[in-house]
Amino acid sequence: MDLLKLNLQFFAADGGSTGGGEPSGDSNNNGDNGKGDNGNTEPNNSGDKDPIPYDRFKQVNDNYKDMKTKYDELLQQQQQADEDAKKKQGEYETLYTELKEKHDPLSQEFTQYKETFQEILKGKLETVPENMRDLIPQGNELEQLKWIENATNKGLFKQDNPQSFGNGGTNPDTTSGDSKKDQQSFLKSLSKF
Structure with missing residues (x-):
């Protein structure tokens, strides 16, 4: 067949x-x-040649669970720390506003004092003769004011009145005839020398 x-x-x-x-x-x-x-002919679903021993599986699984609980604890601690930081931030903000309320009036008062001081210094500088202004030390405005006050008290900036040579501080052309005679006699006496 x-x-x-x-x-x-x-x-x-x-x-x-x-x-x-x-x-x-x-x-x-x-x-x-x-x-x-x-x-x-046995089907191998895990893709590995040998199956994983139960002890190793349990060890890895327990380790994973421990790490997960530690991670959750750390997250909870971090959230608590964030909440505490926000509470402290709120306290700092109140302290900041209190200090700002105290500081702002002081700042305004300071600027008023500074402006007044600069006006006084400017007035004192105007009293110093031009040829003496180079003597004023450069630097702090307070030191400049102290130096000007000390120099004024010691008489450094006094302008002496020129001594009169007999004409009473008037121009020789506008004097009377007697003073002209005196000047001529004075000039003759000087020419003898």
């Missing part, structure tokens, strides 16, 4: 490990089906 010869290699899922003939005709295959599983 020679009916139909069937090629069984098309029907074999694992290359003939369940029986039947060898599709390639290779007799020294040693159970290797070309997939690298050495003819092992």
Whole structure:
């Protein structure tokens, strides 16, 4: 009976490990089906060759749970620290507003004093003769004012009235005739020397 010869290699899922003939005709295959599983028919769902031991799985899982609880604790501590910082920030803001209320009037008063001081210094500088202004030290305005006051008290900036030479401080052309005679006699006496 020679009916139909069937090629069984098309029907074999694992290359003939369940029986039947060898599709390639290779007799020294040693159970290797070309997939690298050495003819092992057990399904391996994990992708690893060996299953994970329970002790190792438990160790990794316990470690994960410990780290998760520590992480949750750290998050909770950080949230508490943020809340405390916000509370302190609120306290600092109240302190800041209190100090600002005290400081602003003082600042305004200081600027008024400074403006008045600069006006006084400007007035004192105007009393100093032009040829003496180079003597005033450069630097702090307070030191300049002290120096001007000391110099004025010691008489450095006094302008002496010129001594009168007999004409009473008037121009010789506007004097009377007697004073002209006196001047001429004075000039004659000077010419003798």
